[in-house]
Amino acid sequence: MRLKTFFGASQDEALAQAQAWFGPQGVVLACETGTDGVRLLAATESETFEPLASLFRAAPPPARDVAQDVAETLDAHGFPADLAAVMLAPLEGLVTDDPLLALGMALDAVLGFHPLPGDGREGPLALVGSAGSGKTLAVAKLAARAVFTGTPVRVICTDGVRAGAKEQLAAFLRLLELPLLTLETPEQLAEALAGPADDALVLVDTAATNPRDADEVAELRRLLAAGKVEPVLALPAGLDHREALDQAETFQRLGVRRLLPTRVDASRRLGGVLTAASRLRLLLADAGISAKVAQGLTPLSSVSLARLLMPEAGQSLPAPPAATPRRTRLSRRRHPAPEA
Numbered sequence: 535m536r537l538k539t540f541f542g543a544s545q546d547e548a549l550a551q552a553q554a555w556f557g558p559q560g561v562v563l564a565c566e567t568g569t570d571g572v573r574l575l576a577a578t579e580s581e582t583f584e585p586l587a588s589l590f591r592a593a594p595p596p597a598r599d600v601a602q603d604v605a606e607t608l609d610a611h612g613f614p615a616d617l618a619a620v621m622l623a624p625l626e627g628l629v630t631d632d633p634l635l636a637l638g639m640a641l642d643a644v645l646g647f648h649p650l651p652g653d654g655r656e657g658p659l660a661l662v663g664s665a666g667s668g669k670t671l672a673v674a675k676l677a678a679r680a681v682f683t684g685t686p687v688r689v690i691c692t693d694g695v696r697a698g699a700k701e702q703l704a705a706f707l708r709l710l711e712l713p714l715l716t717l718e719t720p721e722q723l724a725e726a727l728a729g730p731a732d733d734a735l736v737l738v739d740t741a742a743t744n745p746r747d748a749d750e751v752a753e754l755r756r757l758l759a760a761g762k763v764e765p766v767l768a769l770p771a772g773l774d775h776r777e778a779l780d781q782a783e784t785f786q787r788l789g790v791r792r793l794l795p796t797r798v799d800a801s802r803r804l805g806g807v808l809t810a811a812s813r814l815r816l817l818l819a820d821a822g823i824s825a826k827v828a829q830g831l832t833p834l835s836s837v838s839l840a841r842l843l844m845p846e847a848g849q850s851l852p853a854p855p856a857a858t859p860r861r862t863r864l865s866r867r868r869h870p871a872p873e874a
Contacts, residue, residue: 537563537577543631548574567629600636601625607637607844612805614775617812620644634847638836641843645808648792648817649833650676650766651735653685658727658736658763661794662754662785665742668796668822669768670699673739674706675822675830681710682828686734690715692723692757693741703739706827720760727761738763745784755788765790766819772801775809782810795834796822798842808839 538555542548545565552560556578564575601622608618621640628636650659659676661669673689680687689707691714693699704714717723727736738761743754758765767790769782782793793816795807811818821842824830832838841847 537575540574540576542572542574543629545572545574548572552576571629600630600633601628603633603844603847604637604640607633608640608805610803611808611843612775612803613809614805617644617809632847634837634840634844637840637844637847641808641836641839644812645836645839646815646817647835647839648819649835650792650794650819652680652683653733654731654735655733656764657731658738658761660738660740660758660761660763660765661768662740662743662758662765662788662790663768664745664781667742667768667770669742670703670739671706671825671827672768672794672796672822672831673737674703674827676735676737676820677707677712678710678827679831680735681712686732687712688715688734688736689713690717690723690726690736690738692717693739694718699739699741709827720757723757723761723763727763736763740765743785745781751784751788758788764792767793767816768796768822769793769807769810770797770801771795771804771807772797773806775806778806778810779813782814782816786814786816790816792817792819794819794821799823799825804843 538552540548540551540555542551545567548565548571549562552562552574556576559578560576561578562574562576566573604625605618605622608621613621621643624639624643625636628639630636661673663669670693677687677689689703689712691700691703694716700714700716707714715726717726723738740754740757741750743750745751765785765788767782767785769778773781782790793807793811795804795818798804798821808818810816818834818839820831820833821839822830823832823842
């Protein structure tokens with residue numbers, strides 16, 4: 535019996551090598567998956583077998599260390615060391631050549647996701663945040679998405695303080711042929727939202743709130759309580775993780791459960807906003823990925839977020855197949871041998 539061991543990043547790769555070496559005369563005796571890839575032991579019982587040794591001069595390199603790729607990505611985005619350690623723990627012993635898959639697993643370890651609805655089934659939504667957070671543009675993007683899917687949508691502006699706030703939102707909505715209802719008091723908002731619920735998506739653009747101004751925070755609290763709306767925090771990417779955490783914590787006390795990262799396309803570091811979401815257990819909704827109103831939002835999941843954090847990575851590869859049973863006959867389909 536002639537024996538030979540083959541190494542590959544996946545079982546398919548190792549099996550292809552064995553098929554190219556032994557052809558239809560070979561059988562698989564064992565297949566093991568380890569941290570350095572897949573090791574496959576194959577053999578032939580033919581006494582006249584002539585190995586194709588000239589096609590194989592060296593074993594292929596071990597599987598790529600994607601955990602290191604993930605660690606470098608987390609560091610580049612400014613994740614604090616203790617959180618990065620928790621995210622890297624699930625990757626110990628992972629065998630894959632796909633860094634996006636590994637990064638997605640790391641994100642799943644510390645983050646939750648709940649995209650915003652496309653209709654009114656979850657009730658009215660109020661976008662809240664500090665000055666310049668991008669909440670008004672987020673309202674316009676959500677309204678555009680509803681229009682493009684044929685969903686009825688109502689937009690309300692309660693920002694009567696910032697100069698031009700109402701005009702800016704009205705300009706966005708004119709392009710969508712939507713009216714803008716402008717209100718000034720919590721009582722007016724409560725009245726506007728009174729009555730039986732329907733399928734329309736109701737979006738409320740609130741005034742910018744300084745999280746360090748107790749009076750502004752109290753005013754927003756009264757507005758949200760009167761309107762019985764769910765506050766969604768618009769938090770811009772690029773903030774230091776401590777600043778992002780401080781801001782998000784203030785809005786969480788007002789009832790925020792979901793966070794919408796904005797300015798993702800204009801920031802090179804997303805660690806701050808994601809750290810705040812993880813520390814406070816806020817669910818990530820959608821992300822602002824463009825300044826354009828149309829198609830400017832994307833629902834977030836561990837996969838879509840991994841692509842935003844690691845845009846240079848290639849397409850995801852399928853997971854390695856299950857272990858091959860012992861003494862499995864090699865396929866008669868011949869595979870070309872890899873180049874030396």
